[in-house]
Amino acid sequence: MSANEVETFVGIDVSKNTLDIRIEPASESLQVAYDDPGVKEVCHRLVKAAPALIVVEATGGLETRLASTLLAKGLPVAVVNPRQTRDFAKATGELAKTDRIDAAVLCRFAQAIRPAVRPFKDAETRELDELVSRRHQLVENRVQETLRLGTAASRMLQKSLKSHIIWLDKQITTLDDDLNTRLRNSDAWKAKDDLLRGIPGVGPVTSVTMTAKCPELGQLNRQRIAKLVGVAPLANDSGKHRGKRFVWGGRADVRAALYMATVSAIRCNPTIKAFADRLKGTGKPAKVVIVACMRKLLTIMNAMVKNNTPWQPENA
Incomplete structure (x- = not known):
């Protein structure tokens, strides 16, 4: 672009x-209708405009269809957290909220902040992502039904809850089989899955979650991948004050899978266990230890995928 x-x-x-x-x-x-003709019209208009950046808010999955179509057209799209754009609107004095105003705020946000462009997910990866999300929903439902079973008094209610729990178990098992088949039938996914499952503490659920919901794994440096997932300690300093570091934001579903893998790794992974013991020996609180180990495990995953190197305890 010229000056x-x-x-x-x-x-x-x-x-x-x-x-x-x-x-x-x-x-x-x-304003256009959010349907096939509307999306087609938006794509046609924006391809002609050749924008430097398009910003769309994450809206519980509603944005996926539009963002994927724009990305497929080669357009630069950043999907951002609604909290960021709302804070930006307040900071600029825009307190009113309508769809038209929100679009204008997103446009100003794109100009001022220039968030990173979202990597394109192909159809297979998007489908894998949806199945992983569905599995998470079913597991949450099973936990809720199990808790209800513990307080149910009547036999009829107990029977209903037990029947539903059995159905949920079957659905989760079917999904697990499907997810595993998809991973093993794709050469790229199989290679990543083999690398991740080779790490003590990392199981099939963590592996498929990282593959589906964190495609950036192996493509970013350790600082950026930690910030993306939400395990990077953020500063809280002002003048001579040095506040406690804390983690915030990131991808909650990825972080949840990473947490469970880390809990297991602290027990069975000699590298993570030694790291945790060293932190505990210096008096670090339990939460600080677990987050530090999560970041350590994520860094190991990132390096292994980036370099296509299998698990080697002496290098970890």
Whole structure:
């Protein structure tokens, strides 16, 4: 781009039935239906505009269809956390909230912050992601039903709960078999799965979660991957004050799988166990130890996938 050319930025507010688009510096706003013709119209318009960046909020999966289609067209799309854009709107004095205003805020956010472009997930990876999310939902439902069974008084309610728990168990088993088959039938996924499962403490659930929900694994440095997942300690300093470091944000579903793997690794992985024991010996609180071990395990995973190197305790 020459010095005289002006970059174009786009903000898109996604709702169930409509898409509100704001394009700057053209000061152009439009609204289309969120259906196939509407998405096609947006793609046609934005391909012509050739924006430097398009920002879309994460809205519980509603944004996936639009973002995937735009990415497939070669357009730069960043899917951002709604909390970030809401804080940005308040910081700029924009307290009102409508779909049109939100699109304008997203456009200004794109210009000022320039968040990283989201890596493109192909159809198979998106489907794997959805199945992993579905498994998580079923497991949560099983936990809730098991808790209800513990307090159920009537036999009829107990029978109903037991029947539902059995059904959930079968559904989870079927999903696990499907996920494992998908991983083993893909050369790329199989290679990553073999590497991750070779780490003591990392099981099939953690492996498939990292594959589906953290495709950046092996593509970023250790600082960026830790921040992406949400296990990087953030500073809280001001002047001479040195506050406690804390972790915040990131991908909760990835972090949950990493937590369970770390709990197991502290018991059976000599590298992580020695690291945890060393931290405990210095008086670190239990939560600090577990988060530090999560980051250590994530760093090992990232390096192994990046270098295509199997588990080697002496190098970890």
